[in-house]
Amino acid sequence: MTAEERERLARAALTHVVEPGDEHAGRALRRHGAAGFLRLLREDGGPLADPFQGTGERRVDGWRRRARTAAPDRDLDLVARLGGRFLVPGDPEWPRQLDDLEDARPLGLWVRGPADLRGWALRSVAVVGARACTPYGAHTAATLAAGLAERGWVVVSGAAFGVDGAAHRGALGSDGATVAVLACGVDVPYPRGHARLIRRIAEQGLVLGELPPGAHPTRSRFVLRNRVIAALTRGTVVVEAEYRSGSLVTARAAARLGRHVMGIPGPVTSGLSAGVHELLRGEATLVTDADEVEELVGAIGRLAPARRGPVLPRDLLAPDTARVLEALPGRSPAALAEIAARAGTHPDHTLAKLYELHSLGFVERRQDDWQLTNRRTEASNARHGGT
Template sequence: MSDERTARATLTAVAEPGDDFLNRMIDHCGPGGALEAVRTTRLPQGVSATPQEVRRLDNWRIRLIAAEPDQDMAVCARFRGRLICPGDPEWPTTLDDLGARRPYALWLRGPGDLRYSCLRSVAIVGSRAASPYGLRAAADFAAELAGGGWTVISGGALGIDAAAHRGSLAADGPTVAVLANGVDVPYPASNEGLFAEMARRSLLVSESPPGTHPHRLRFLVRNRVIAALSRGTVIVEAEARSGALNTASWAARLGRVVMAVPGPITSRSSIGCHRLLREEGATLVTRPEEIVEAVGRIGADLAPPPATPVLPRDRLEPVTRSVLEAFPARGATGPAQLAVKAGVDLNTVNAKLGLLAAGGFIERTSSGWRLTKSGRSNSPSATQSADPPELPHTGNDHPQENR
């Protein structure tokens, strides 16, 4: 491993992720020079720092005593992992949008190529205490997006994150988990099986070396990576105080598309989503096609309008439909009454009665004609999936009376 890679691997162990002071030193004198500053606790010439930042050098020097980058790389190699650094072919250049908050390096586990995976990617994040509605939405969205060739990025947490990862895997699509711990540490433990499957088929990503355990602040810090890797972020469910809202904030700051899924107005889990929609200008999405439209190619990935229910009566030609609409909802009626209500002549009514009867809309009784059960139905849900019966073809618009 080169001196620069060794230095970056060491820095991931001694400093908290995305420290702007450390990144300024790396930019000024390279990772080796920054590591030397940590080792000697002396600022590189030309780098300014606040007293608080200078004190960080002391803290990092103490951590440096326990840093073992060669051992970290050996552990990583055992599970076929790798370290990627800025400038590597696999390094996503979108991370550079973070400026002084970008990662020093990334530890990866899994066969996927991170840079390629992020070319068409969407982050789906949300509440850990998700509702069945939220879990279903996250999994369905992820599966549809993955089926369309989009990578789903999330944080590997319980709730919405895990549902998004599982939805993508179910569609045999790529998914990336950005973790707040080492890629060999299954946290939360209940997601251990999910992480094992992702390590086999997709990607686990971390800013921290193998063996690192998470703490609360790292969950918030890693959200910036989720936002930077993806072309847009979808918030499925979020309470008023939620880490998912922090991801949305980072996405907006980086110029990424922020999307939110509406929920029941009585649900605490949707308060954050509704606030994003009302106050932050987030894009409302209810279908995977709308997500693709928001983050895809302008003019090429437009979402088709939602399909409206088509009732069998909608497919009737206008005169036939007017005769059908003239029928009372209950009871029987005769051709003369129908002619008056429909505004057509009696011969036309008699012709249409035969067609409507053959189509199953009406039936003849001893007291006249009446609607059948299907003819009375006005509910789209009752008939939207069924094609109407074929009406018999006739070459004569006025066939013989059918009394």
């Protein structure tokens, strides 16, 4: 077995030994290498008096107990039978932006799915939010994910109920790319109600996690999983989140890593939007659709279209013509001299503009006086974008 193969096998074993994001383990790994770290754990001591300096005895004892039961060959065989693989730093498919996590970097990633993770991660956006989301949140997440997928972006989320599931379905529904980052083994469908969705993601996209096959989720593993979502992507969009929400953990991890943080606003009366609004008061940028997300995370020059209200016929009038129109009273007819005085223009010029406005349907003549068109005409103009 080559040194590279020993390191890969040791990293696979260590995913069974240490919890995701354990910086103590990260320091030991950096100091001893994966094979050396695992050997020290299995030797119950070693040539170094204190090989895990700065790490508490209880933590090290836990590592040692789990190291004795780790079976990396079995785990690697199982993931291979599922059509998956185990990625480690240095592999061509390893997403190097995960290295920004430093000592909290994953030991490796268990992956199912046909796509190249590194290539997908370079053009990915996280869409996260509340599990108990409102219909507004589910619709917004699905629409946003579909828009991102149609623009060639990979949608990353956590496969949970609510916003996560809506985001995955929105991307899949547009025949787009999506990645589910799990807080358990990639062979464990969690939540169970999303077993079919996770299976579909594994067939059309990617399912990945730090924990070995068979590992089950815990509350702390969900929180630690979020740092991977944040580091893997170019930006994180939060759609509905309460003040205490795992989605905010993801967003703040993204901010610490220098990634873009975005939020979708919601009703100020909704507690499920309170956390998002708090982000928007600080580190997040307000976005409302895929164009605005792409403007932030995409290449230079990918600007969202300018937003403005509808162009009304009145907006197309020349300034002096519009001034004459504004000089007419709202309800009653007015004489030419009165209109000219109110518009501040010569009567002859005013008369020419009134005839122009008449031809456009804005005014009508009543003997020698002028007035705005009647209410029926105004209502018709309004329906067609007029005044």
